[in-house]
Amino acid sequence: MIHEREDNKQEGEEEDEDAQECRMILPALKPPDQKVSVWKVIKDAVGKDLSRFCVPVYFNEPISMLQKVSEIMEYEQLLVNACRPENAQNSIKRILYVSSFAIAQYKCSDHRTNKPFNPILGETFEFLTPQFKYFSEQVCHHPPISACYANSDCYEFWMNTNMKTQFWGKSLEVKPLGYQHVRLHVPMPDGSKKVEHYIVERVSSSVNNLIFGEMYVEHTGVMTVKNLSNGDTCQVEFKKRGWSGKGAYEVEGSAFNAANPSVKQAKIWGKWTETLTIQFQGQPEELIWTANPLPPQSASMYHFTYFTLQLNFLPPQLVSKLPPTDSRLRPDQRALECGDLVKASDEKARLEDKQRKMRKERETQGREYQSKYFEEYFDEESGEKGYRYGIRDYWQDRSKGEFSHLEDIF
Template identity: 35%
Template sequence: MENNMINNVSFSQRTCLPSEMIQWNERNIMSVLKNCLGKELSKVTMPVTVNEPLSFLQRVCEYMEYPEILNKAANEEDPADRIKLVATFAVSALASNWERVGKPFNPLLGETYELQRKDFKILCEQVSHHPPISAFHAESSYYKFYGSINPKIKFMGKSINIQPKGVVTVELTRWNEAYTWSYVNCCVHNVLVGKLWIEQLGTMEIKNHSNGYRAILDFKEAERSSSKEANQVFGIVENDEKKVIYRLFGKWNDFLKCASEEDYQLNMQQKHVNESMSSHDRNARKLFSKLNSFKMPLFLGASIEDDQVGTSELNSLSLREYIDISSEIKSALLWKCKERPLYSAKYYHFTDFAMQLNAINPNTTQPLCNTDSRLRPDIRYLEEGDVTAASAQKNRLEEKQRDAERLRKGRNNDSWKPRWFKFDVNPLTKHEDWTYTGGYWERSYETTSQIF
């Protein structure tokens, strides 16, 4: 780390925002969306009322709501235990998305956001405008967490699909290990009619580039938000020989549990025995009804071969069977989602963590960089409930950004370099990505652009 962790002077946490959520004007949104079928929405100017009062950089910081999971992972001796906790951290980072249907503000080119807590600090920067790419770097005494996100947002008629393109990396410094994964797609349902609801869909593979261990998580699709199957996630942890060590299951908006492979197999064998006995029982009853004139005892507990139920058979199970198994098996709780504030629904469904992201600590002795998202006037006005001023400032900032781009082109200098990140090769993963260049926490902001 560059220097010792800097702790902000504590101040009272917010329990609500300055103003309640602005209700969507469905007519305005419909007029915008009707010509956007299949288009990339990041390139479409949307009414400010569809936004929540946070920049996308601040939403990226919400990945860090449960840093204690990485602290625990760093202290595990068994590599299987380390990767199962890294996988747990990856799931926990999605929990804040539940019921969050507001769109974060698109960051301006060069915009930054910093966050410091007692056990970590994180910096985000908008390193590209076309395509929009947000880079971030978090660090503590135990780990580093960094990467870049390029969100692809498309309107599909009845839903909006969000694809968070990009790779994220966790380094556990004690073990010199690097884990990488990409986040799964997010779908906002009932955009035009009905109650809006969100689900995460797809497969997430978490790889340990040092020893070949990996975790595979499957985020299941549900028919509706109220169904028992909604928000379900199931997965495995396997070693470098493809042997399954752990089974993971839970809900990405609620909890994640873990069972050993031995306990899972015992459960599957018992389930197989019970189902076979039930089948024998049904067949025996049918036979007895046909031969009711005979008074012969029927043995219902016939022996059954002790078949092993492996990964391939698990993959063929239905979602309901998955849920039945997870409710019966011996397991340990890895993570539980924190309860939201009492009036969260009135404030964009923010978590306690999100509620603090745009607050400015009046007691801090460290000045904010002038490109920090907290200083954006459009976000601040929306948070205070002034839609007219928020819309005017949003338009002004976007036009200012376009003017700066035209000026660079006029000088035959279309290139723009981020202040705190560079595109480089990660020596641990051998992948190219945006990496932190250092220096931010030394508070050297003299060469920073005035983008607001």
């Protein structure tokens, strides 16, 4: 759920009443007997890039990929905890909190086997809460890439969804490309703030048992979190599920400082679906994270968390504040959320056709699409290609109602 804490509102930022509202249930529940034949639909996609493969609307969950990415922020409180005054002199404790944030964000994938809607090029999504501001934009169509940026008084977070996707018959594998970035603003005893930059190298994910058996999501490999400001590292292994589910969801890792990289300073372990515990050498264990409880009817709501339920919520007072490109205004996913599969399918087909026509028009005119808020960059040292927020300020545009530079995509 969205955590309650003091709202450190930035100077000049307006109070948003719509940010306070929440809902506890979707307008329509998913039919319990809704079954689909995965093999009938994707048997011709073996070995292909699924980013170019269209699936029927009943394979979708009623959120866009832009909204799904924002689920990362459900446990942003862990980044706030990293910046607590008592952790100002403990860099290992801070990297453990950042690592916990990086692990906990996978909780939203548990039992989530439906596919989010592919974002339309130029689509945007904002999420404004008393704790943080989040904004994302679909910056590229092929490959499909969403870029996002979030910030509060304590931290900044940014990433993009560039990935390699492959279907291998029984499973769908996703390998992220590039890093997640976290910049902490750590308050020091003298009243100043120390800024630390962390990068997170994520693990591979897969959806298994696509043809036979119960589908499940698994994340495997080694996640590396590095503090670029002082060289501290934390490596976390996401264990592979064994026979009868042995080792499912388990993670285990160790944190090291740059001064003595061969000596383990602390360890972290648990399950990315339940809890995480840390322990320093010679110190007692400390529970650092516990997953939020799910809504009572979560299984009938695509296994959404309370946090996810808010993402496509559109109270009347919010409509006039959003740009015409916001994901909540998509008619196809709105129809699916309301249980109208026929309308959702028709609208999905219409939007895909409109997107193709817009792309053909750009090609005819000899112009490339330019993202509106994120600029592409290349880091020669790390070799990372990414997108950086800052071409213009979305929140200033929002306060002025200035969205004339955005295209009509819906």
